[in-house]
Amino acid sequence: MQHTSTQDTLVGLFVAAGIAGLFFLALKVSNLSSLTEKDSYTLIARFENSGGLKVKSPVSAAGVKIGQVSSISLDTKTYESVVKMSINSQYNAIPNDTTASVFTAGLLGEQYVSLEPGGSEEFLKNNEAIEITQSAIILEKAIGQFLFKSAEEKK
Template sequence: MQHSNTQDTLVGLFVAAGIAGLFFLALQVSNLSSFVEQDTYSVTASFENSGGLKVKSPVSAAGVKIGQVRSISFDPKTYQSVVEMAIYSKYKTLPTDTTASVFTAGLLGEQYVNLEPGGSDEYLQNGGKIEITQSAIILEKAIGQFLFKSAEEKAKK
């Protein structure tokens, strides 16, 4: 069977399309898919423990992604984790009494920040701080407490 230039070109295009598809899939999985920077404003929240939260983790409200984590740092004065979030500007009506919690997507999934809006008439501005927070639940710590309590109950019997 003879190879023609047309066949070689079509095979080359097919391989190139496959590589482009794999590249696109890798970007989607790694949360790097947004090449265009959206207009955002910055909000911070302090947590006792931010768990496995990472930069670029999603920030959501009511199950909708409204931003992403921009940075995570340690405050040496309060000994807390300070999480800076970039919230998309189209969601600029978050009340000042909004609460922030670190949740896990599924049992062993990635962690994200969930925001629950409050009832205030004033809104968070650029550089605003969320005062009411709930830290990540550390699975190992919860299991340890459960085992300790069950051992304590057996010792009482």
């Protein structure tokens, strides 16, 4: 069977399309697919333990992604995790009594910040802090407490 230049060109195009598809899949998985910077503002939340939360983890309200985590640092005075979140500017009416919690998507999925809006008529502004927070539940710690309590009950 002879190879023609048309066959070689088609195989080359097929391989190039496959490589381009893998490249876009890698961007999507690594949360780098949004290369354009949207208008946003920053909110800050302090957690006793932010668990496995990472930069670029989603921030959601009512199950809708409204932003992402922009930085995580440790306050060396209070030993709390300081989480800065970049919130899309179209969601600029978040009440100032909103609660922030760290949840896990599924049993072993990625962690994200969930915002539960309060009933206040005043809204959070750029660089303001969310006062009410709930830290991540560490699965190993919860299992350890369960085992410790069940061992005490048997005594």
